[in-house]
Amino acid sequence: MPIASMTGFARVSGNFRDVSWAWELKSVNGRGLDMRLRVAPGLDGVEITVREILQRHVQRGTIQANLAIDRPPRPAEIRINHDILSALVKAAGAVHDEAGSRIAPASVDGLLAVRGVVEIIERPDDDEARAGLTAAVIDGFSAAVGALVEARSVEGRNVAEILSQQIASIEKRVGEAEVIVAGLPQELKARISDQVQALLSGSSAFDPERLHQEAILLATRADVREELDRLQAHIDHARKLVADGGAIGRKLDFLAQEFNREANTLCSKSSNKQLTQIGLSLKTVIDQMREQVQNIE
Numbered sequence: 001m002p003i004a005s006m007t008g009f010a011r012v013s014g015n016f017r018d019v020s021w022a023w024e025l026k027s028v029n030g031r032g033l034d035m036r037l038r039v040a041p042g043l044d045g046v047e048i049t050v051r052e053i054l055q056r057h058v059q060r061g062t063i064q065a066n067l068a069i070d071r072p073p074r075p076a077e078i079r080i081n082h083d084i085l086s087a088l089v090k091a092a093g094a095v096h097d098e099a100g101s102r103i104a105p106a107s108v109d110g111l112l113a114v115r116g117v118v119e120i121i122e123r124p125d126d127d128e129a130r131a132g133l134t135a136a137v138i139d140g141f142s143a144a145v146g147a148l149v150e151a152r153s154v155e156g157r158n159v160a161e162i163l164s165q166q167i168a169s170i171e172k173r174v175g176e177a178e179v180i181v182a183g184l185p186q187e188l189k190a191r192i193s194d195q196v197q198a199l200l201s202g203s204s205a206f207d208p209e210r211l212h213q214e215a216i217l218l219a220t221r222a223d224v225r226e227e228l229d230r231l232q233a234h235i236d237h238a239r240k241l242v243a244d245g246g247a248i249g250r251k252l253d254f255l256a257q258e259f260n261r262e263a264n265t266l267c268s269k270s271s272n273k274q275l276t277q278i279g280l281s282l283k284t285v286i287d288q289m290r291e292q293v294q295n296i297e
């Protein structure tokens with residue numbers, strides 16, 4: 001199963017009778033699966049179905065799904081609230097009788113403009129038309145999800161290639177570190193020996209046996225072979241995850257943290273300038289890898 005990115009875009013449109021519809025799906029990074037749905041009035045009932053469709057095909061990401069509907073004008077029915085209109089006419093007449101010629105009588109258009117007097121109601125679709133449009137919209141969403149999954153897969157293949165290059169780069173630096181580490185025991189032995197001799201020659205208060213034990217302890221603390229072995233194990237694991245594919249984003253994110261932990265330890269234990277530079281270079285590549293991993297499902 002290929003790796004999928006969490007970023008993608010898809011648009012699918014269609015028609016049902018004289019109604020045009022269009023789905024737009026946008027996907028970005030997310031900790032889990034979060035769908036934000038916006039549909040046209042009257043089609044709220046599709047929400048449960050489209051969420052189920054999305055959950056079957058996508059595991060992670062924040063998905064913005066918008067449904068746009070374009071309908072031709074429907075024949076409208078005009079309704080007049082005669083109770084309100086009669087009350088307004090009566091009230092207007094009473095005010096005019098009281099004020100006399102000081103104010104003009106109420107006009108018809110003025111009375112009809114009062115809120116609640118006139119209602120313009122579009123005739124709703126019949127049950128058959130509504131069911132047909134709902135089915136068409138749901139089918140369109142399925143097609144849009146398929147297109148989104150394909151877009152995420154294309155991006156995922158690009159990310160997988162970058163990750164493979166970064167893993168190879170990490171392995172190269174680990175190999176360089178192993179070469180340096182192979183020569184460190186002799187270098188460290190010579191340096192500690194010189195330091196011990198300098199201490200003994202400068203004072204007779206030092207215990208040679210105690211100094212020997214301290215030298216062994218320092219050599220043990222400076223040994224980074226265990227960190228290099230773990231880094232190589234992480235490299236093998238990362239390669240297998242990328243090769244197997246699927247929803248590996250969280251696993252790779254955890255593995256990248258482990259890479260970083262070992263690189264930090266390598267730098268802190270290093271007493272060799274070249275080895276420290278390799279450790280810092282490792283951290284740079286690992287940070288770049290973590291940025292890519294954040295985009296994987």
